[in-house]
């Protein structure tokens with residue numbers, strides 16, 4: 001169908017015609033996300049109600065027009081890219097509902113509400129919304145749900161899926177359904193809520209979510225531990241966790257990332273160590289005092305080089321600053337950042353580190369490693385320049401090998417960023433032919449005309465990893 | 471083929487993470503990615519690649535406030551200012567090609583002659599009014615250069631301050647000695663619009679500096695900072711003015727060059743950016759830029775002879791150009807807090823631009839008022855008695871905001887210098 005006709009049809013179901021964008025400048029502005037690839041859609045619609053979404057999807061389903069749900073476009077895997085043209089359904093402007101119910105300890109939210117706003121609103125009632133992707137101040141809850149996002153606190157508190165208890169969803173045929181409810185316990189039938197969470201916008205458009213909240217921990221305590229050998233760091237982490245202590249965060253930075261930070265904003269970090277681990281304990285003040293003692297003992301007994309305990313809130317912030325600076329520090333050398341999130345079982349962290357160093361040497365790529373070490377969710381980041389096509393080929397090969405290494409070690413392609421377009425070619429490697437086929441069957445039965453976010457998760461014939469925009 | 475004049479390479483520094491979105495006032499009010507920093511950077515990139523025409527680029531670029539809040543939050547240090555300026559310059563060049571000779575003359579007259587010429591500004595009566603009316607309105611009407619003619623220009627009239635009498639301004643001397651043992655030797659930068667419209671603020675600034683222990687000199691050879699020209703894409707004119715100022719101040723041995731205008735200060739500290747590739751001038755500009763500071767930076771290092779308490783609830787609306795470009799953030803706050811009796815309440819979302827942005831509020835009146843309305847929502851949350859600003863543009867805009875909310879009798883808007891002068895018992 002030509003765009004003009006499509007717009008005429010859309011105008012019949014959308015009240016505010018200003019929410020339909022067709023200018024060239026607008027279309028180009030919804031052609032990207034935070035990953036790779038540029039795909040210009042035919043129309044952008046900023047949706048603001050369930051009925052509207054339902055009508056748009058019905059129309060698209062009838063005419064077999066692809067629809068691409070989009071939050072704030074911070075996906076690192078190509079999730080919202082309109083790879084087959086059609087409609088970009090922008091849900092980021094739909095943020096009218098943000099209700100905290102302190103009695104039931106739940107939040108009920110519209111899909112465009114920013115994740116950090118939910119946590120801030122919860123804090124006013126002494127509660128928190130624990131999932132904390134580092135993009136939480138810019139990403140929408142809809143995007144977080146679709147990608148099942150997680151963050152540092154995932155180690156202790158879990159990820160997005162652990163906090164969703166109910167959803168309102170528009171199916172790929174335009175029907176409105178509700179899954180789950182307001183109770184933590186619910187075993188009535190298949191768990192469709194969990195099926196939708198992490199489905200990357202391929203099985204339904206999330207139009208409302210009911211989220212579980214948690215009491216705010218009374219206090220936190222941060223410490224930084226330096227290791228001369230990453231294997232020793234790995235041992236320390238395992239020993240801490242097996243001693244019965246569950247820190248709220250455990251983040252690692254490798255030598256290359258420490259050097260990058262020191263070059264960028266010197267903060268006195270030693271650049272001759274192999275790894276730096278930041279640990280945050282949270283809970284009752286007396287309890288964390290005791291846990292702190294144990295953590296220090298464990299680290300010392302395995303042979304840490306130095307331990308630095310934050311004495312004040314300000315010192316705590318200083319320590320975390322090092323971790324925050326990694327991203328800006330590494331892109332100073334070259335502008336393109338390929339953030340991977342291959343995840344391995346905790347026991348394999350030292351081995352994964354070793355493999356990553358080998359890959360770095362083999363392909364001569366600028367690779368730094370940091371991430372959520374407590375749950376094995378490493379972030380190997382490669383720094384390159386996407387204008388340099390030759391370099392990007394090496395990077396593509398290195399990334400493929402990172403995926404292979406993670407799977408060989410019993411891990412997974414993606415801990416939190418999703419599959420999207422980027423990792424689709426590797427799905428079979430992890431899931432096997434039948435595993436992937438079962439997923440395809442689910443997709444086919446939910447979306448018989450393949451109109452919702454087509455071209456994602458499942459590889460197209462012959463598709464391979466591409467890390468350039470053209 | 472890429473358009474060589476657009477800052478194409480710089481756009482690659484953007485990793486499209488979206489961190490700048492919540493910080494951008496036009497993204498908040500206009501609600502589309504097209505009017506966000508990430509969107510604008512991408513559009514400049516695709517325009518440079520020839521996938522978007524310059525006329526399609528125009529609206530998103532014109533709607534940008536140039537407040538540069540996006541730069542401060544950017545984790546990869548994208549040089550947004552540079553990208554924006556390149557786009558403005560290319561768009562202006564394109565415009566001029568299609569402009570009648572008459573229209574070009576008007577544009578030239580306004581930026582080349584009227585702004586840098588104090589006599590002319592003064593002769594026009596009230597400076598800002600002159601520049602808003604005889605300047606912009608004429609250009610707008612005769613040339614349709616500016617896409618929207620401000621229908622409600624009279625709304626500004628109500629908030630324009632009473633200009634200091636011409637005779638008082640005329641009497642400005644060149645040398646003002648410190649009241650006690652001099653600590654710093656200072657060259658004072660007056661600014662063109664500021665020195666006509668808000669000249670009493672300059673007068674008070676000089677007096678405060680004297681009180682705090684500075685020898686102050688107002689050199690006659692200085693000229694307009696070039697910010698308005700720069701924001702309109704008139705790069706050659708900006709360079710010319712910059713050279714004149716650099717040359718003028720090089721003749722003296724000042725410890726600092728001080729101004730009390732957030733917007734001009736931002737231009738002055740970035741003069742070196744104008745001469746990229748011309749190493750001699752770049753170096754001279756850098757030396758000059760380093761000496762330029764906002765008055766709050768100096769006063770914050772010295773002590774002021776406070777004479778009376780200001781027992782009021784005040785809030786501070788930082789100037790974007792002062793925070794985001796000059797990176798002067800703590801000093802004004804410290805100064806306000808140092809005033810006896812004062813009760814400073816932080817303005818929620820203080821880092822959002824008020825929508826004044828140079829002459830944005832005149833050219834894009836409606837869009838600017840939407841941004842101002844957002845700002846006033848924050849003001850109403852804390853109901854202060856006084857709003858402190860550090861830039862004439864913000865000053866007028868906040869006054870307009872107060873006026874629009876019908877709060878003129880409840881809230882007064884002052885320049886930081888006025889508040890300090892009041893506490894020091896100056897007339």
Ligand SMILES: Cc1cc2nc3c(=O)[nH]c(=O)nc-3n(C[C@H](O)[C@H](O)[C@H](O)COP(=O)(O)OP(=O)(O)OC[C@H]3O[C@@H](n4cnc5c(N)ncnc54)[C@H](O)[C@@H]3O)c2cc1C
Pocket residue numbers: 033034068069070071072073074075076078079080091111132133134135138139140141142143144145146147148149150151152200201202204205206207416417418453486487488
């Ligand atoms: C600097 C940076 C840091 C990051 N850090 C983390 C991190 O620590 N942890 C982490 O997990 N991720 C992280 N991410 C990735 C990204 O922020 C998350 O995947 C986030 O959840 C995406 O949200 P969004 O609103 O931007 O959605 P988008 O990117 O717009 O969309 C993401 C996916 O969700 C779908 N979608 C969006 N809204 C809906 C809806 N209402 N219904 C159905 N489908 C929908 C889209 O189709 C797409 O497939 C980071 C990204 C960046 C750029």
Ligand code: SF4
Pocket residue numbers: 483484485486487488489490491507508511540543544545546547548
């Ligand atoms: S914050 Fe910086 S890198 Fe991120 S999208 Fe904005 S300009 Fe680009």
Ligand code: SF4
Pocket residue numbers: 493494495496497505506507510533534535536537538539540541550
């Ligand atoms: S300069 Fe201000 S208005 Fe322009 S893109 Fe940046 S934040 Fe938005």
